[in-house]
Amino acid sequence: MSKTEVNQELFHQYYSRWIHVYKEGAIRKVTMAKYLLTLEWIKKLSPNLLLCDLNRITYQQLLNEYAHHHEKQTTMDFHHQLKGAILDAVDEGLLSRDPTRKAVIKGRPPRIKKPKYLNQFELQTLITKLNLKGELNWDWFILLIAKTGMRFSEALAVTPKDFDFSHQTLSINKTWNYKEGGGFQPTKNRSSVRKIPLDWQTIVQFSELVKNKIEDEPIFAKKKIFNSTVNSVLTRHCKKANIPIISLHGLRHTHASLLLFAGVSIASVARRLGHSNMTTTQKTYLHIIQELENRDIDIVMRSLSNLS
Template identity: 70%
Template sequence: MERNNEKTELLCEYYAKWISVYKVGAIRDVTLNKYKMTQKWLTKLVPNLKLSELNRISYQQLLNDYAATHERQTTMDFHHQLKGAILDAVDEGLIERDPTRKAIIKGKTPSENKKIKYLNQFELHTLISTLNLSSDISWDWFILLVAKTGLRFSEALALTPKDFDFSHQSISVTKTWNYKGDGGFQPTKNKSSVRKVQIDWQMVIKFSELIKGLPENEPIFIKGKVYNSTVNDILSRYCKKANVPVISVHGLRHTHASILLFAGVSIASVARRLGHSSMNTTQKTYLHIIQELENRDIDLVMRSLSVLN
């Protein structure tokens, strides 16, 4: 980027310019809006902070001020979105040293409503048994598909008959559906989200019949405008009917991951199946489950050692 008035350029101005140069047109609109929101917070919290004055103390204070009204994970996202621009400024010589080094991430404790909601294996089995799985494609089949694959809502919406490889028992995830906008296919969340997800033989039999004769390249679940709230309402009714905790479609994804983890599937395999960009994302998201499994492992170790004399 052009080095203009580098001694007096404000951090918020540099960041806005950085977004325009490096992010506009390179990332999805939903992700771009997150960067723009970070820029708004910069303008609010440090409207007069010059780029050249940014150091570890001023950066940590910025994070602390943001964390005062946000949860830790949100503050971590804020930090990561800022860090890319700041490291570029260091490379350009606009900042002498990396002020983000050893940054401490703080934040408010998540509320009960914000905690990840998921079902255990018995509850999921009970929920699935209440679904009306007729011979026609419906949201009931959509719910079953997400529960058995862990796909994101937008990924499942974008599935076409061509994405099913029944001979290899897999689904190819290569795109998403722009349900928040005007519809249509769009890229996946990240490169790691492009993947093949294995499905069981029951799903092979059922979906091979369901999608027979449907247009190869058209989404199988889309019939007009789709709203996340519509499917969540349907799922909510089934949860109440099955007398299990009410969860969202995204909660089905968490349910899928938690069942795999409790079954002993490695974090690396779960991360690949979910399309996470790294295992760190999986570990952060399912930390409570991983900690519970570690406690179970400790008990197993102790029982194994106790029989040794």
């Protein structure tokens, strides 16, 4: 593309070219879908913005327009997706300066969010309402996520051979592509491949449940599955137990929060959840970590006062 053509290239055209060159085939489909959604918003909000006209003011105007429709965190994600492409444009000499520098992130007031996790009593109450008799069903699926903190797609991909009953572990090495009709696919990242230790009771239960099942076939994913279907089952149980209604992903948060409150290290929780690094765990559970730090300060102060 000649310099004249580049000067007349619309920003959304450049961004489209950038994501297809640098992102297509290198990231998961679900992540690619987010980049493509960002592209649609650029077309909608700034359809006539030329790449060469991108400066701090025009970029801030684009962010402000986006922020009218979204919460602050969503606007921050939008900004980060644009920034990668724009910094490459600066490196290539297509822009003389970085227009994203000192960008101000705004957004609509956050909605009242549903509870993300249950406390130990609430989880125990939920488990008592599950139908855990007889054959495998979605109640067993709910229990397994609560006991392991697995992602929804990871739990769907579990096969009998993933259980190591003698060592009391469950191997996570694949996911189930439920969004596209089924089939195994890789885990979210390399850190997601892991072995999760299980308590003896869960081991005994699942050793019976998977007996005589085909070793390399998923024990839960028998047909096309929708996340909403299983979440409806969980919602029904939450209502029956008279506890806050959470999602399946909320069970993952519940699992992690109970471990943190029990004193398990952030590093161990990160490994169990399959996070790529501890920073992800710290950001996700910052409110719990701060609460634990406050509790630690109280312990320190009491210990010091005993020295006098």
